[in-house]
Amino acid sequence: MSTEAAVLARLRELATHPAARGLADDVALLGDLVLTHDTIVEGVHYLPTDPPESVGWKLGAVNLSDLAAKGATPAGALLSLTLRGNDDWDECFLAGLAEVCERFGLPLLGGDTVALPAGAPRVLGLTVLGRAGARVPGRSGGQAGDFLWLVGPVGDSAAGLAQLLADSAASGPLVDAYRRPDPLLAAGALLAPHASAMMDVSDGLLLDARRLAAASGCGLRIDLSVLPLSQAYREARGDDRAARLFAATGGDDYALLAALPADLDALTILKGCSAKVVRVGELTEGDAFVLVDNLGLVPLPERLGYEHNAS
Amino acid sequence: MSTEAAVLARLRELATHPAARGLADDVALLGDLVLTHDTIVEGVHYLPTDPPESVGWKLGAVNLSDLAAKGATPAGALLSLTLRGNDDWDECFLAGLAEVCERFGLPLLGGDTVALPAGAPRVLGLTVLGRAGARVPGRSGGQAGDFLWLVGPVGDSAAGLAQLLADSAASGPLVDAYRRPDPLLAAGALLAPHASAMMDVSDGLLLDARRLAAASGCGLRIDLSVLPLSQAYREARGDDRAARLFAATGGDDYALLAALPADLDALTILKGCSAKVVRVGELTEGDAFVLVDNLGLVPLPERLGYEHNAS
Numbered sequence: 253m254s255t256e257a258a259v260l261a262r263l264r265e266l267a268t269h270p271a272a273r274g275l276a277d278d279v280a281l282l283g284d285l286v287l288t289h290d291t292i293v294e295g296v297h298y299l300p301t302d303p304p305e306s307v308g309w310k311l312g313a314v315n316l317s318d319l320a321a322k323g324a325t326p327a328g329a330l331l332s333l334t335l336r337g338n339d340d341w342d343e344c345f346l347a348g349l350a351e352v353c354e355r356f357g358l359p360l361l362g363g364d365t366v367a368l369p370a371g372a373p374r375v376l377g378l379t380v381l382g383r384a385g386a387r388v389p390g391r392s393g394g395q396a397g398d399f400l401w402l403v404g405p406v407g408d409s410a411a412g413l414a415q416l417l418a419d420s421a422a423s424g425p426l427v428d429a430y431r432r433p434d435p436l437l438a439a440g441a442l443l444a445p446h447a448s449a450m451m452d453v454s455d456g457l458l459l460d461a462r463r464l465a466a467a468s469g470c471g472l473r474i475d476l477s478v479l480p481l482s483q484a485y486r487e488a489r490g491d492d493r494a495a496r497l498f499a500a501t502g503g504d505d506y507a508l509l510a511a512l513p514a515d516l517d518a519l520t521i522l523k524g525c526s527a528k529v530v531r532v533g534e535l536t537e538g539d540a541f542v543l544v545d546n547l548g549l550v551p552l553p554e555r556l557g558y559e560h561n562a563s
Numbered sequence: 564m565s566t567e568a569a570v571l572a573r574l575r576e577l578a579t580h581p582a583a584r585g586l587a588d589d590v591a592l593l594g595d596l597v598l599t600h601d602t603i604v605e606g607v608h609y610l611p612t613d614p615p616e617s618v619g620w621k622l623g624a625v626n627l628s629d630l631a632a633k634g635a636t637p638a639g640a641l642l643s644l645t646l647r648g649n650d651d652w653d654e655c656f657l658a659g660l661a662e663v664c665e666r667f668g669l670p671l672l673g674g675d676t677v678a679l680p681a682g683a684p685r686v687l688g689l690t691v692l693g694r695a696g697a698r699v700p701g702r703s704g705g706q707a708g709d710f711l712w713l714v715g716p717v718g719d720s721a722a723g724l725a726q727l728l729a730d731s732a733a734s735g736p737l738v739d740a741y742r743r744p745d746p747l748l749a750a751g752a753l754l755a756p757h758a759s760a761m762m763d764v765s766d767g768l769l770l771d772a773r774r775l776a777a778a779s780g781c782g783l784r785i786d787l788s789v790l791p792l793s794q795a796y797r798e799a800r801g802d803d804r805a806a807r808l809f810a811a812t813g814g815d816d817y818a819l820l821a822a823l824p825a826d827l828d829a830l831t832i833l834k835g836c837s838a839k840v841v842r843v844g845e846l847t848e849g850d851a852f853v854l855v856d857n858l859g860l861v862p863l864p865e866r867l868g869y870e871h872n873a874s
Contacts, residue, residue: 256646256676259653263642266661269670271639280672282639282692285596289641289690291675293683328582330600332643332688335567342570350577353809359580361591364602365567368684372604375686376642377675379600381593397721 260433266386277390277468278318278451285327286382300552301420304341306431307376308348314454315380316356316435319507321452323444324382326356328436328439332377333361336370351382356437357411379544387445394449394511394535401518402532403439403508403525405429406457410501410502411489425484439527446521447510456503456557461533462541464509474533476500476545495543503558511535587778588701589629589762596638597693599629605684605873612731615652617685617742619659625765626691627667627746628817632763633700634755635693637667637748642674643688647681652863656687667748698756705760705779705822705846712829713843714750716740716793716821717768722800736795744817745824750838753820757832758821767814772844772850774789785844787811787856804856814869822846 260275267275272280280287290311294300298307312329319326331349335342353360358380368374412430415422436452443450449468451459456475465472476496489495509532512518518529536542543550567798571586578586582593591598601622605611607620623640630637642660646653664671669691679685723741726733747763747873754761760779764771769785776783787807800806823829829840854861 256678257645258650259676261646262654262657263644263674263676266657266664267671269639269672270671270806272668274751275673278639280639282672287639287641287672287690289643289674289688291643291677291688293645293677293679295680298679310695322670328580328598330598330690330730332600332602333574334602334686335605337569339569343573346570346573347575354579359582360574360578361580361583361593361598362578362586363574363600364688365570365574366602366604367567367607368604369606369822370685372684373680375645375677375679377600377688379690381598436647450653473629486599496578497752 271391276378276392278504279322281384281388284384286322286324286384286388288315288317289377289379290315291374291375291377298438299416302431304344305348307351308345311376312349312352313433313435313506315438316358317379317452317454319380319382320435320437321450321508323385323387323428323441326358326360326361327381329353330361330379332372333363333365334368335365335375336374336394356435374510384439385444389444389447389450391449391451391464391467392406394464394470396470396537397514398448398511398535399514400461400472400533400535401510401512401529402480403527403529404505405480405528406453406505406507407485407499407502409433409504410484410498417418424481430504435506436508436527439522439525442521442525443518444508446516447512449511451509453505453507453509454503456501458500459508459557462556464511465532465535468535470535471538471540472533472535473542476543476550478530478532480528480530493547495551496545496553497553501553501555501557584701587703590633592695592699595695596696597630597633597635597695597699599626600690601625602686602688602782610727614741615655616659619656619782620743621664622689623663623669623745624661624744624817626689626748627669628763628765629693630693631746631748631751632761632819634696634698634752637669638692638694639670639672640664641672641690643717644674644676645679645685645687646676647679647685661811667746670764691707691768696755696830700755700758700761702762702775702778703779705775707781707846707848708825709759709822709846710825710842711772711783711844711846712821712823712840713791714838714840715747715816716791716839717764717795717816717818718810718813719793720744720815722796723807736800741815745816747770747819747838750833750836753836754821754829760822762820764816764818764820765814765818767812770868772820773867775822776846779846780844782849782852783844783846787854787861789841791839791841804858804861807856808864810863812866812868
């Protein structure tokens with residue numbers, strides 16, 4: 253068992269309160285409040301060369317994406333900010349955080365600022381609270397026969413990160429997707445009343461879809477050929493099977509994945525939303541994971557996405 | 564301006580929502596929920612040699628102390644845990660956190676676990692939510708003429724830290740006070756309905772008392788001679804003026820400081836509580852800080868407590 257898996261197992265033993273939802277759902281639900289916390293580490297979750305404004309934006313956005321996946325409305329945030337004596341960096345980081353907070357109506361309510369020892373990587377945490385709507389879909393409510401709908405492009409962020417790793421001065425729409433993801437709050441709020449299960453796609457579509465199916469006690473079928481690849485993605489990486497597998501396993505997308513009963517059409521529910529929406533597959537009886545594209549069956553790649561592992 | 568002061572000034576500009584209370588109050592108040600977050604850093608807020616159980620206990624206790632100062636009841640916690648691939652440390656840390664959560668009825672609801680780069684100091688954060696009582700005293704409600712009441716001993720923790728810095732194998736009640744502070748939730752809940760202002764003493768009594776007085780637009784008078792020094796403290800450091808100044812500026816006490824109208828007696832309100840309670844001074848007109856002991860006027864020390872400063 254990986255180190256993180258062992259720690260998570262221990263945490264699950266401790267988190268017995270019903271509001272914790274067994275730690276299986278990215279968020280906690282306390283009364284009508286949806287609670288989430290994401291921590292990002294310099295050199296692990298963002299590049300030391302990333303502009304601090306974009307780090308601030310991304311910290312807000314990844315937490316807001318958790319609210320989006322539960323159909324919740326932003327209510328407030330607490331920031332954990334580690335300082336290393338660099339005013340300019342901190343100022344720009346806060347400007348980026350302020351920008352995403354303002355854009356999505358998330359008030360900053362408090363937190364903590366602490367000093368770091370010299371040379372230590374920054375660790376930045378944000379707790380976000382949201383007001384739940386009438387329904388808060390979990391990962392586990394999916395039923396065999398539900399269609400799986402994907403909202404938002406996948407692959408852009410991983411392609412942008414690949415560009416940055418090859419050239420730290422890279423720029424363009426893919427780099428922007430990596431640095432400044434957009435949380436899909438409007439789409440999430442529209443889908444939540446209807447979705448049998450929903451989550452955001454942060455670790456790779458294939459990995460997250462398997463998690464949703466497993467939590468729902470189902471198998472799944474995903475069709476790579478319908479992936480909503482952006483024009484920029486196609487230009488950078490093409491759209492053959494390898495490109496589609498890269499997009500489906502890259503992570504950092506902050507797309508939404510929703511299981512809807514077969515008689516519902518996400519395109520109708522999301523009419524007027526600008527996000528890309530595709531029916532990417534379905535939940536099935538059993539526990540098999542069937543991956544196809546327009547050429548037929550696709551062997552499952554060894555790596556389905558970004559598996560967190562501290563070891 | 565110190566780095567942290569500049570960042571805090573910027574944060575205050577951002578935190579305009581009334582629930583943020585101007586970031587002047589250790590907690591936010593969103594509806595009937597009191598929200599607080601404390602982050603601790605290895606080598607800054609705890610010693611790398613501290614037993615991990617005690618680090619877990621302390622992270623819970625320092626957050627619960629913020630609830631105590633607002634008279635709130637624990638409702639839930641989100642943990643930000645950084646992993647460095649050391650299962651034993653993490654397991655023991657979680658055992659200590661679980662112990663303090665169980666003792667004070669704080670359910671663990673969620674959070675995030677993230678990997679650290681090799682060699683990076685651990686950064687551990689906890690967001691705690693509490694249910695507010697009928698009144699949530701801030702720092703700013705004190706009135707000239709209010710008496711200042713101190714609940715809990717001061718100095719033990721700083722004396723314990725001094726022992727550990729001299730000998731990392733030191734043990735005893737002072738070291739225990741440093742490592743495993745007790746949040747004064749019961750006392751806080753009893754005082755909150757009556758206190759014009761209240762806060763926990765975490766950075767040193769003199770510094771925190773001056774903060775409460777300043778937020779309340781008052782001066783203050785503190786009498787060092789009545790400080791509730793423990794037997795262990797007296798044995799380790801004596802009880803002369805220097806010893807009392809050390810105790811009043813040391814920090815990490817997690818005592819409570821409450822301003823009560825002069826016709827109220829905290830000893831009566833806290834009857835049945837085991838915590839030590841003394842009337843340690845009063846709020847005054849103006850903005851002067853008068854420090855006395857049984858020998859007369861005491862010159863204010865240059866350092867009133869632990870000023871956070873990342874530079």
